[in-house]
Amino acid sequence: MIVTEGLSKQFDSFLAVDGVTLQVGAGEVLALLGPNGAGKTTTVRMLTSILRPTSGWARIAGYDVVGQPTKVRASVGVLTEQHGLYGRMPAFEYLDYFGQLYGMDLPTRRNRARQLLGEFNLATVEQRRIGQFSQGMRQKLALARTLLHNPPVLLLDEPTSAMDPESARLVRDAIRALRSAERAIVICTHNLAEAEELADMIAIIRRGKIIAQGSPDALKHSLLGPPEYQVRLGSPQNLRNLKLPLGLKVSEWGPDWLRYQTVHPMQENPIVLRSLLDQGLPVVSLEEVPRSLEQVYLQAIKVPQGAEVLRAE
Numbered sequence: 001m002i003v004t005e006g007l008s009k010q011f012d013s014f015l016a017v018d019g020v021t022l023q024v025g026a027g028e029v030l031a032l033l034g035p036n037g038a039g040k041t042t043t044v045r046m047l048t049s050i051l052r053p054t055s056g057w058a059r060i061a062g063y064d065v066v067g068q069p070t071k072v073r074a075s076v077g078v079l080t081e082q083h084g085l086y087g088r089m090p091a092f093e094y095l096d097y098f099g100q101l102y103g104m105d106l107p108t109r110r111n112r113a114r115q116l117l118g119e120f121n122l123a124t125v126e127q128r129r130i131g132q133f134s135q136g137m138r139q140k141l142a143l144a145r146t147l148l149h150n151p152p153v154l155l156l157d158e159p160t161s162a163m164d165p166e167s168a169r170l171v172r173d174a175i176r177a178l179r180s181a182e183r184a185i186v187i188c189t190h191n192l193a194e195a196e197e198l199a200d201m202i203a204i205i206r207r208g209k210i211i212a213q214g215s216p217d218a219l220k221h222s223l224l225g226p227p228e229y230q231v232r233l234g235s236p237q238n239l240r241n242l243k244l245p246l247g248l249k250v251s252e253w254g255p256d257w258l259r260y261q262t263v264h265p266m267q268e269n270p271i272v273l274r275s276l277l278d279q280g281l282p283v284v285s286l287e288e289v290p291r292s293l294e295q296v297y298l299q300a301i302k303v304p305q306g307a308e309v310l311r312a313e
Contacts, residue, residue, distance in 0.1 A: 030203060
């Protein structure tokens with residue numbers, strides 16, 4: 001659904017996007033992460049045929065972003081940080097207007113508008129002027145507009161920004177439901193917990209260049225090492241000189257807990273547990289230590305500029 005190769009954009013002497021290569025298949029959600037000014041928005045603008053690439057190429061739903069811009073724009077739904085909402089228009093009239101721009105017939109666009117307003121809990125305010133909406137209500141209306149023509153590609157920039165927790169959950173559930181065999185989704189977000197919850201694949205961009213790409217689990221393994229496990233004991237113990245079987249080493253410890261890493265937990269954890277019990281230690285639990293996408297992101301941006309792109313399968 002989305003394919004780019006060496007996609008670059010230069011403004012005079014400033015290289016905003018540097019050789020971005022991505023593939024997002026139908027049914028996949030890609031989270032594009034990076035600091036402000038990293039090139040996320042410029043990349044999205046090239047994918048929607050708003051900006052012409054300086055070099056490289058991109059195709060959306062099989063259409064070339066330079067050679068077939070009209071087809072590309074008809075195939076994408078775009079949610080940007082600047083919503084472009086018309087404050088004097090009522091919500092229903094606004095969606096109906098955009099349905100006309102998309103070439104939808106009258107019954108289809110009005111049924112679709114009412115369906116989306118209902119899904120986003122905006123049906124009771126469909127005749128209210130948008131200028132009277134809260135920030136969260138505006139965000140939901142902008143997302144409804146994005147989905148109006150049922151596009152096969154969604155490009156969502158900060159889809160839950162400025163939303164209360166309940167509305168943000170509604171939008172995340174909607175994005176999850178939109179994943180299908182016919183649709184690809186790209187999310188640009190600073191909410192790393194949201195990215196981890198929704199995305200199949202992660203791409204981290206810094207200074208216009210992709211520096212790491214892969215599934216969340218694969219990136220965790222590549223950047224943070226093998227999974228880490230914690231053993232919690234029923235009482236404080238002297239663990240400083242404790243030896244684990246299989247050549248494993250204690251990486252951290254406290255008065256009543258210890259941690260270690262293992263590449264083969266299914267085979268090695270039972271052996272570790274038996275060894276600790278045989279040594280008379282009062283084991284209460286053994287569980288994997290959670291590792292977040294935030295840890296992955298912070299580790300990735302420490303990689304020196306110019307280093308080879310990390311592609312974690």
